[in-house]
Amino acid sequence: MGKGIIRIFQTIGAAFKEGDFRCRISFLLMGFGQLLRGQFVKGAAFMLLEGAFIKYMVSFGARYFSKLSTLGTVATQKVRRKTIYGDNSFLILLFGILTVFVILAFAVLWYLNVKDNYEILKLVREGKKIPTNKENLASLFDKNFDKTLLALPVTGIFVFTVLPIVFMICVAFTNYDKNHQAPTNLFTWVGLENFEHLLSFGSSGMGRTFAQVLIWTLVWAFFATFLDYFLGLAVAILINKKGIRFKKLWRTLLVVTIAVPQFVSLLYVMKMFANDGLINGYLMKWGWISSPIQFWVDPMLARITIIVVNIWIGIPYMMLIATGLLMNIPEDLYESARIDGASGWQMFRKITLPYMLFVTGPFLLTQFTNNLNNFNVIYLLTQGKPLSMKLAENAGNTDLLVTWLYKMTVLDTNYRMAAVIGIMVFIVTAVVSLVVYNMLPSVRDEEGFQ
Amino acid sequence: MKKKKIAGNIVSYIVLILISIVWLFPFFGLFLQSFRSYDPKVEYGGMVDYLVPKTFSLDNYRFLFSGQTNFLKWYANTLIIAICVAVIQTVIVLCVSYALSRMRFSGRTFLMRFWLILGMFPGFLTMICLYFLLKQFGLTQAGAVPGLILVGTASSGMGYYVCKGYFDTIPKALDDAARIDGATRARVFFTMTIPMSKPIIIYTALVAFMAPWCDYVFASYVAFGHDESFNVAVAMTRWVWTNDYQGYFTRFCAGGILIAIPVTILFMCLQKYYVEGVTGGAVKG
Numbered sequence: 001m002g003k004g005i006i007r008i009f010q011t012i013g014a015a016f017k018e019g020d021f022r023c024r025i026s027f028l029l030m031g032f033g034q035l036l037r038g039q040f041v042k043g044a045a046f047m048l049l050e051g052a053f054i055k056y057m058v059s060f061g062a063r064y065f066s067k068l069s070t071l072g073t074v075a076t077q078k079v080r081r082k083t084i085y086g087d088n089s090f091l092i093l094l095f096g097i098l099t100v101f102v103i104l105a106f107a108v109l110w111y112l113n114v115k116d117n118y119e120i121l122k123l124v125r126e127g128k129k130i131p132t133n134k135e136n137l138a139s140l141f142d143k144n145f146d147k148t149l150l151a152l153p154v155t156g157i158f159v160f161t162v163l164p165i166v167f168m169i170c171v172a173f174t175n176y177d178k179n180h181q182a183p184t185n186l187f188t189w190v191g192l193e194n195f196e197h198l199l200s201f202g203s204s205g206m207g208r209t210f211a212q213v214l215i216w217t218l219v220w221a222f223f224a225t226f227l228d229y230f231l232g233l234a235v236a237i238l239i240n241k242k243g244i245r246f247k248k249l250w251r252t253l254l255v256v257t258i259a260v261p262q263f264v265s266l267l268y269v270m271k272m273f274a275n276d277g278l279i280n281g282y283l284m285k286w287g288w289i290s291s292p293i294q295f296w297v298d299p300m301l302a303r304i305t306i307i308v309v310n311i312w313i314g315i316p317y318m319m320l321i322a323t324g325l326l327m328n329i330p331e332d333l334y335e336s337a338r339i340d341g342a343s344g345w346q347m348f349r350k351i352t353l354p355y356m357l358f359v360t361g362p363f364l365l366t367q368f369t370n371n372l373n374n375f376n377v378i379y380l381l382t383q384g385k386p387l388s389m390k391l392a393e394n395a396g397n398t399d400l401l402v403t404w405l406y407k408m409t410v411l412d413t414n415y416r417m418a419a420v421i422g423i424m425v426f427i428v429t430a431v432v433s434l435v436v437y438n439m440l441p442s443v444r445d446e447e448g449f450q
Numbered sequence: 451m452k453k454k455k456i457a458g459n460i461v462s463y464i465v466l467i468l469i470s471i472v473w474l475f476p477f478f479g480l481f482l483q484s485f486r487s488y489d490p491k492v493e494y495g496g497m498v499d500y501l502v503p504k505t506f507s508l509d510n511y512r513f514l515f516s517g518q519t520n521f522l523k524w525y526a527n528t529l530i531i532a533i534c535v536a537v538i539q540t541v542i543v544l545c546v547s548y549a550l551s552r553m554r555f556s557g558r559t560f561l562m563r564f565w566l567i568l569g570m571f572p573g574f575l576t577m578i579c580l581y582f583l584l585k586q587f588g589l590t591q592a593g594a595v596p597g598l599i600l601v602g603t604a605s606s607g608m609g610y611y612v613c614k615g616y617f618d619t620i621p622k623a624l625d626d627a628a629r630i631d632g633a634t635r636a637r638v639f640f641t642m643t644i645p646m647s648k649p650i651i652i653y654t655a656l657v658a659f660m661a662p663w664c665d666y667v668f669a670s671y672v673a674f675g676h677d678e679s680f681n682v683a684v685a686m687t688r689w690v691w692t693n694d695y696q697g698y699f700t701r702f703c704a705g706g707i708l709i710a711i712p713v714t715i716l717f718m719c720l721q722k723y724y725v726e727g728v729t730g731g732a733v734k735g
Contacts, residue, residue, distance in 0.1 A: 094579065094582070138634075141636035141637075142635045142636065145553065145634070145635035145636055145639070146553040147555075148636075149639075150607075153607030154561075156607060157565070157604070157605050157608060159604065160604035160605050161605045161608070164576035165568065165571050165576055167579045168575045168578075168579060235469065238462055238465060238466065243455065243459050244462055244466070250466050252718065252721070253474060254473050256473065256477060256714060257473060258724075259710075259713060259717035261663040261664045261683070263683040264480070265477070267687065268480050270690075271497050271690065271699065274497060277499070280499065281498070281499020282499065282501075284499070285499070312472070316473075320725050320728055321728055324725065324729035325732075360732055373572050375667065379667075401572075406577075409574065409577055410671065415578060419575065422574075422575035425575075430570050
């Protein structure tokens with residue numbers, strides 16, 4: 001990293017010192033050198049981009065960028081019947097961040113321009129031929145095909161993921177909530193206040209709620225991952241067993257839960273477990289219970305029910321994966337174990353399980369992080385309910401961090417705290433991933449596959 | 451010994467049959483209840499505590515097709531979104547995977563690591579910002595369908611893992627041989643890699659096609675309050691969450707069946723590719 005930066009400055013310095021007038025003018029007027037050397041397409045592209053950058057900054061970017069430190073000072077007001085428009089913190093923050101990225105992108109472009117000029121110069125001095133316009137364009141489908149392929153996806157990810165995430169990270173340090181909705185009420189930077197609020201265990205702080213939701217999120221992810229994993233493995237072994245017929249049929253029957261859209265199946269299952277639902281209805285009719293089991297009302301029972309329903313969702317998925325992998329275990333391993341008099345359980349523990357854990361280590365990790373953010377199962381089943389008076393900000397007893405975040409955004413427009421929670425989710429995911437990833441035995445060199 | 455084996459097999463069959471019943475029961479229930487009328491004169495349309503309807507009727511299906519609600523419109527919306535997302539996402543994923551698997555350019559590992567970290571942020575974090583961006587282009591409420599297509603595909607480049615893993619297993623020597631013969635990278639990609647990647651293309655498209663059917667979060671936020679641009683998940687979730695006395699539950703069941711059957715059949719036909727994809731993805735992580 002450090003070396004790379006040094007090399008960048010070396011190139012710029014060398015280009016200036018050794019460069020001719022074409023090269024040096026290109027420092028200010030991008031694409032000048034290329035144009036004079038006959039590379040019209042590239043030169044014109046650089047020049048147009050520089051023009052666009054200047055136009056953007058003058059007519060748009062600078063205005064927002066300059067207010068980024070305060071997020072606006074003049075609120076929009078109504079004086080008698082006239083509306084006097086002021087600043088809009090939301091726009092200032094969003095376009096301010098955009099401008100920062102545009103400036104960075106321009107810096108990179110400027111460097112590419114200088115480097116390109118310098119390289120052309122070197123070619124000329126060595127007496128080699130400069131690539132023609134046609135060759136330049138053709139290289140986009142050959143040597144530089146990666147740029148063609150990645151241009152659109154990277155732009156999409158930038159606009160629809162990077163920009164919004166940076167925006168929300170910034171919101172975590174402002175007081176943007178329902179009392180500060182621009183443009184009538186501006187919001188501004190408040191430093192670490194929101195984080196302090198989240199982690200304070202006083203009567204007004206959210207510390208206790210956060211701790212409870214966080215613990216439940218981790219407990220849920222643990223059970224949802226490992227119960228599904230082992231039960232799915234068990235089902236796969238059962239179906240794979242010698243002497244069991246219609247293997248394909250059994251698998252297909254289970255796979256239906258993957259195929260049917262979750263909102264249909266989960267909403268139906270949610271109703272099945274309701275107080276007036278099928279399960280309670282039949283249990284009462286058969287006289288096994290006298291009053292309905294409060295599946296979704298009792299906090300502890302609700303949590304257990306969610307985990308059980310999730311097994312229903314998760315087993316088929318794991319079963320599919322395990323089926324393929326189980327067949328990869330060499331049969332003679334089992335054969336020799338059998339000769340040594342090993343029981344089925346011993347073989348499972350000494351052969352099957354270690355192999356599976358080794359091969360599916362990374363998969364388990366992704367499953368775990370996915371479950372930390374498993375919005376659909378929780379939201380469709382309980383929406384985080386049962387609610388509790390003890391919890392702050394509408395949090396319920398089965399809320400995960402993400403469903404809580406969602407509720408804060410949609411119900412309460414408490415964006416400042418939602419942003420903080422989002423950052424917390426990121427931290428939890430990142431920490432879990434890093435710690436587990438380094439423990440995995442199967443982390444191998446990526447190039448090793450090729 | 452043999453007796454023990456047979457006994458073991460019988461136990462296994464019993465367990466398998468029990469599992470199958472548990473797994474299929476909700477769908478069976480959904481199917482039966484979709485035939486219970488919601489007309490109060492015939493039967494109650496809310497949640498009841500019995501499985502088999504007392505009188506079978508097609509009222510729910512009639513209601514859905516009668517134009518009293520926008521059901522057909524919702525269905526069409528979802529179908530359009532799903533098809534567009536499947537096509538565009540597959541193209542993007544193929545491009546990104548090929549570039550990352552075959553080309554070595556500066557910033558490649560940085561890009562992969564950066565996307566990995568980016569993926570650790572919860573998706574809903576971006577919701578209000580995305581809403582604002584879409585609104586600028588008029589892609590919310592009435593324009594929610596193209597808006598949702600845009601949101602669904604814009605960041606799909608980050609989901610390259612499985613596909614790249616597949617490309618990595620295609621020997622590089624093939625590429626090199628073609629390139630020595632004078633083929634450009636683009637030609638190798640279009641005429642060699644893509645035809646060889648049928649399973650992974652089908653897998654990617656299938657997964658992308660399935661996702662919009664369950665998209666509740668973004669769809670409800672982007673289409674907020676505009677009935678005509680709801681997708682099925684948003685519109686019908688509303689039916690379940692309204693109070694039971696309105697009796698919309700059986701109509702939800704009927705709609706659920708109409709959605710589940712085509713999607714399930716499609717999935718079952720392409721199941722082979724799906725299994726290949728998830729197994730490959732699981733091993734390579």
